[in-house]
Every structure is written in C-alpha cells, then in structure tokens.
Amino acid sequence: MSYSIGEAAKMVGLTAHTLRFYDKEGLLPFVKKTSSGLRAFTESDIEWLKIIECLKGTGLPLKQIKQYIDWCMEGDSTIPQRLNMFIEQKKRVEEQKAKWEKHLEKINFKIKYYEDAAKHGDLNVFERNPKLLEEKKRLFED
Amino acid sequence: MSYSIGEAAKMVGLTAHTLRFYDKEGLLPFVKKTSSGLRAFTESDIEWLKIIECLKGTGLPLKQIKQYIDWCMEGDSTIPQRLNMFIEQKKRVEEQKAKWEKHLEKINFKIKYYEDAAKHGDLNVFERNPKLLEEKKRLFED
DNA sequence: TTAATCTTTAGAGTTAACTCTAAGTCAAGA
DNA sequence: TCTTGACTTAGAGTTAACTCTAAAGATTAA
Numbered sequence: 001m002s003y004s005i006g007e008a009a010k011m012v013g014l015t016a017h018t019l020r021f022y023d024k025e026g027l028l029p030f031v032k033k034t035s036s037g038l039r040a041f042t043e044s045d046i047e048w049l050k051i052i053e054c055l056k057g058t059g060l061p062l063k064q065i066k067q068y069i070d071w072c073m074e075g076d077s078t079i080p081q082r083l084n085m086f087i088e089q090k091k092r093v094e095e096q097k098a099k100w101e102k103h104l105e106k107i108n109f110k111i112k113y114y115e116d117a118a119k120h121g122d123l124n125v126f127e128r129n130p131k132l133l134e135e136k137k138r139l140f141e142d
Numbered sequence: 143m144s145y146s147i148g149e150a151a152k153m154v155g156l157t158a159h160t161l162r163f164y165d166k167e168g169l170l171p172f173v174k175k176t177s178s179g180l181r182a183f184t185e186s187d188i189e190w191l192k193i194i195e196c197l198k199g200t201g202l203p204l205k206q207i208k209q210y211i212d213w214c215m216e217g218d219s220t221i222p223q224r225l226n227m228f229i230e231q232k233k234r235v236e237e238q239k240a241k242w243e244k245h246l247e248k249i250n251f252k253i254k255y256y257e258d259a260a261k262h263g264d265l266n267v268f269e270r271n272p273k274l275l276e277e278k279k280r281l282f283e284d
Numbered sequence: 285t286t287a288a289t290c291t292t293t294a295g296a297g298t299t300a301a302c303t304c305t306a307a308g309t310c311a312a313g314a
Numbered sequence: 315t316c317t318t319g320a321c322t323t324a325g326a327g328t329t330a331a332c333t334c335t336a337a338a339g340a341t342t343a344a
Contacts, residue, residue, distance in 0.1 A: 038320090057245050159332075
C-alpha cells in the first residue's frame with residue numbers, strides 16, 4: 001500500500017507543491033514512481049519526511065538536509081558523518097534553547113512592565129516600581 | 143554621548159547595512175541624525191535594538207516588529223495592544239519550545255541509533271536492540 | 285591638509301524556501 | 315464513457331530578510 005503525493009503531504013502537514021519542490025531539490029531520492037509516472041509514498045517514505053521535518057523544524061537548511069539524505073543513500077560508510085551531523089544538530093538545538101530562554105526573560109519583563117502600565121494608563125512604571133528598573137538593567141546589559 | 147551606525151551595529155551583533163535596512167523599513171523611527179546627516183544612536187536606541195533582536199530572535203517577522211514600534215511611537219493609548227503582543231509572543235515561544243523538545247527526542251534517538259551503527263559498522267541496529275525499535279515507533283507515530 | 289576610513293542614499297542583487305501556473309496526463313465514481 | 319479531481323513537468327513568480335554597489339559627503343589621525 002502506498003500514498004499519493006497529496007495524501008503524503010497531508011500526513012506530514014506540507015503541501016504537494018512543497019513535496020515536489022523537495023523532490024526537485026534532491027531531498028526525496030527514495031520516493032519511487034508508478035508505471036504511469038505518479039509518485040507513490042510508502043510508510044518508510046513518510047518516516048523520511050518526518051525526519052526531514054524534524055531537521056527543518058530545528059533550523060537545518062535544506063542543503064544540509066540533502067547532504068544527510070545523500071549520506072544515507074551512499075551506504076554504511078557514511079555512518080560516522082551521519083552520527084556527527086545529529087550530534088552537531090543537538091548542540092545547535094540546545095544553544096538555541098538557551099538563547100530563547102534569555103529572550104523569554106525579556107518578554108516576561110515586558111509583560112510585567114505593560115501590565116503595570118495598562119493598570120495605571122501610563123508608562124511611569126519605574127517611578128511606581130523601582131525594582132522593575134533594576135530588573136530591566138540586569139536583563140538588557142551585556 | 144552617542145554611537146555611529148558602525149559602533150551600534152557592533153554592539154548588537156548586526157551589520158551597518160542591516161541597521162540601515164531596518165531604518166528604511168521603519169523599524170528605527172527613534173534614531174536621530176546629526177546636523178550633517180549621520181545617524182547617532184543613543185543608549186536608549188541601543189536598548190530598542192536589543193528588544194528588536196529579542197523579538198526577531200524568537201521568530202517575529204519584521205513587519206510585526208514594526209507594528210510594535212509604531213504602537214510605541216503612538217503613545218499611551220496603545221499600551222493594551224503592546225501588552226497583548228508580548229503575551230502572544232510568549233505563547234508562541236512556549237509552543238515553539240515544546241515543538242523543539244519533541245524534535246530533540248527524535249534527534250537523541252538518531253544519535254543512539256547511529257552510535258550503535260557506528261560501533262558495529264552496519265545498520266542492523268534493531269536486530270541487536272529491539273527496544274530501540276519500540277522507541278522509534280513511539281517517536282515517529284502520529 | 286591630506287589620506288584613510290567612516291557614513292550617506294537609492295537602488296540593484298542575492299538567498300532560501302516556497303508558491304503558483306500552464307498544459308497536459310491519469311484515476312475513480314456515476 | 316464521461317467528468318471531475320488529482321497528478322505530471324518545466325519554469326516563472328513571490329516573500330522575507332538581508333547584502334551589496336556606486337558615488338558622494340563626513341570624520342579622524344598624522
């Protein structure tokens with residue numbers, strides 16, 4: 001049993017256009033076609049799409065995803081490169097998470113700031129709450 | 143005391159080109175110019191840049207950042223919109239964080255998978271370790 | 285004062301990742 | 315069989331966010 005491009009697209013939350021674009025870019029060399037030329041996605045292909053989505057969703061550019069796919073197609077000799085790629089990607093994700101943590105602190109500060117401002121209808125927040133000014137200094141200096 | 147565009151750029155980790163582009167897009171209406179036409183960034187402007195970086199870094203498009211800046215320029219009447227924007231952005235960041243958490247699980251699985259593959263020089267990982275197959279099924283189904 | 289190094293503008297070019305169009309082919313239901 | 319809707323390709327167009335260029339003006343150090 002296999003899926004058409006439209007069915008596969010729906011399953012992974014992309015459009016058929018996007019899947020064709022990925023194919024054109026060489027990201028889907030594993031997808032076979034029927035005798036009449038229609039792409040037929042297997043269960044295994046859907047899993048490929050999910051791992052592509054995982055890498056794309058964590059910010060890896062399509063070019064590097066293609067590099068990974070190429071390694072996979074090349075065979076067992078590229079296992080070290082693939083392992084290394086996932087280790088690097090894990091590192092990037094964790095760095096990114098730390099960055100977002102810092103950004104989130106600033107956003108939380110702004111929420112506190114504007115909550116007070118909204119309550120009083122003006123921006124004299126720091127006069128009312130000098131501790132918030134200290135927090136701001138801490139958050140925005142580097 | 144104030145900073146030239148190049149100094150300001152260095153301080154926030156952007157290029158002067160990018161700052162001019164932001165200015166052209168209307169993101170920096172607060173930056174004043176000297177009598178001879180050079181941009182002069184104040185300490186306060188640098189703080190604006192940092193909040194722009196925070197919003198951009200958490201995935202808010204420049205158009206919506208401009209919307210926020212416009213609200214700030216408009217005055218106290220837009221405090222509720224600004225509060226709302228930061229609340230929404232916080233929500234988005236937390237959703238994104240949850241998504242990354244899930245992606246990270248898949249990446250960690252792949253690391254385990256390729257570590258075993260690398261150790262043995264082949265991809266018969268699931269034959270050696272059926273529990274990893276279970277984990278894969280759990281991670282890649284939905 | 286002069287050379288080197290900024291900065292200014294308008295506008296063109298780039299990159300990534302889609303997104304769509306046209307013209308034709310294929311498949312499934314009535 | 316016919317119609318409707320999904321599929322095919324090549325290739326053009328779009329969007330966001332830069333990134334760069336050219337030509338001219340401003341600033342700074344020697």
